[in-house]
Amino acid sequence: MDKAGKAVAMEAYKKVFADAGVIVVTQYSGLTVRELTDLRVKLKGEGAALKVIKNRLAKIALDGRGGDKAGAMFVGPVAIAYSPDPVAASKVVADFAKGNEKLVLVGALMGDQVLDQNGVKQLASLPSLDQLRGKIIGLIQAPATKIAGIVAAPAAQLARVIGAYANKDAA
Secondary structure (H helix, E strand, O other): OOHHHHHHHHHHHHHHHHHOOEEEEEEOOOOOHHHHHHHHHHHHHOOOEEEEEOHHHHHHHHOOOOHHHHHHOOOOOEEEEEEOOOOHHHHHHHHHHHHOOOOEEEEEEEOOEEEOHHHHHHHHHOOOHHHHHHHHHHHHHHHHHHHHHHHHHHHHHHHHHHHHHHHHHHO
């Protein structure tokens, strides 16, 4: 890679490290192109992405974030999965790693915090932002539904009483 290419890659890495909610570091040695493509498709479906990264440029782009522990993760053939949602990328990568032992979870970066393999797996077990939003909306809607039922109940009871009298007179 020439000097101009390195400068472009460095800017791309800095943007990824600055914008991502989580950066999951993996070693992908032994994965086929088809398997990597499958992982990329799954990540894209969750709003995440996968990038094969040059270790030396990644360490420079980190610019001290996460300290020595973060830099130590970038050894060997490394790919990063990243997403704005801290759970999305880690969930997809952890699920993929369960089914394919060639993909090894090294760790993750969340801001300045460095997570190990177990931290990534715990993060993957949390609900995603979309799932949390759905739960919050459900909690907000539940009281409104109950109030509407309570308000409508007297009218429904009155209709049943009138219906009963109408049926009694018809019989």
